[in-house]
Amino acid sequence: MIFKIWHHTRYLYSHKVFLEPHYLRFKPLQKSYLTLNHFHLKMDPEPVGLSFASDAENNPITQIWFNDQIDSLDIDVQIEVSVTEDYDFFSFILDPYCKLGTREPVYSQTLSDFFKPYLKGEVSGKIKSYVDTIIRKNDGEIIPTLFSLTDHIYREWEHHLVIETSELDSENCFREKAGSCRDLSWMLIEMLRYTGLAARYVSGYTYNDELDDGHELHAWVEVYLPGAGWIGIDPSAGIFVHEKYIPVSASFNPANTMPVTGNFRGNANSKMETHVSIEQIDD
DSSP: OEEEEEEEEEEEEEEEEEEOOEEEOOSOOOBTTEEEEEEEEEEESOOSEEEEEEOTTOOEEEEEEOSSOEEEEEEEEEEEEEEOTTOOTTOOOOSSOOBSSSSSOSSOHHHHHHTHHHHOOOOOHHHHHHHHHHHHHTTTBHHHHHHHHHHHHHHHSEEOOOOSOOOOOHHHHHHHTEEOHHHHHHHHHHHHHHHTOOEEEEEEEEOOTTSOTTOSEEEEEEEEETTTEEEEEETTTTEEOOTTEEEEEEESSGGGGOSEEOOEESSOOEEEEEEEEEEEEOO
């Protein structure tokens, strides 16, 4: 199965500005079920410099810089990936075997030290009680607990589309029983971290028939399971991710996964427009 992705981003400035170095995150992450066939990046105006690199969490990034002042920036990305249909995402065993809700840590001390940023977080007593109830109902078994917790969020929380970025607040999302894919993912991350599981925020593309239009640019969660590695789960759809999820960036901090980051110098207001379209092509 092949997916073709077109992603257009436009920045408009009320007056000419000087852009500091910007960092772009559009290139898909390497996954065992995914092969990158084509990646093309075009900008108007063209930068005077461009460099491909990886950030501290091994996400592919593109650094660009300019010499002249500009009043607009257009970024066009074309991507083609091949994915393995019916890929078995559950072909693993937990090693070592472990349970939640016990005094035994999920990870070795070495892994716990490495995962500190992915384990850091604090939630309210109400969230703790909610998660503890689900753990008990599943006898602490990790996979059933993950299924149950993700399904509960999908069924009990109203999911809405939010284009504008806003501060993520898991407590508010839990209280209001509503949120965007970003909100639901961050709330689930903090719930998982409370259980002792390392979790990170993932941004990317998805071709998911269970989600409405406008979710092609999407956010979900990855949790690290001993013996299995990073496993994706999507609270917006109530499922474990499958081959139609195309991750671009993953981090302990959602701010590190934004498609474009960078500052500008100048007395101006800025406006962003973005559009994503995805086409599925059967082999």
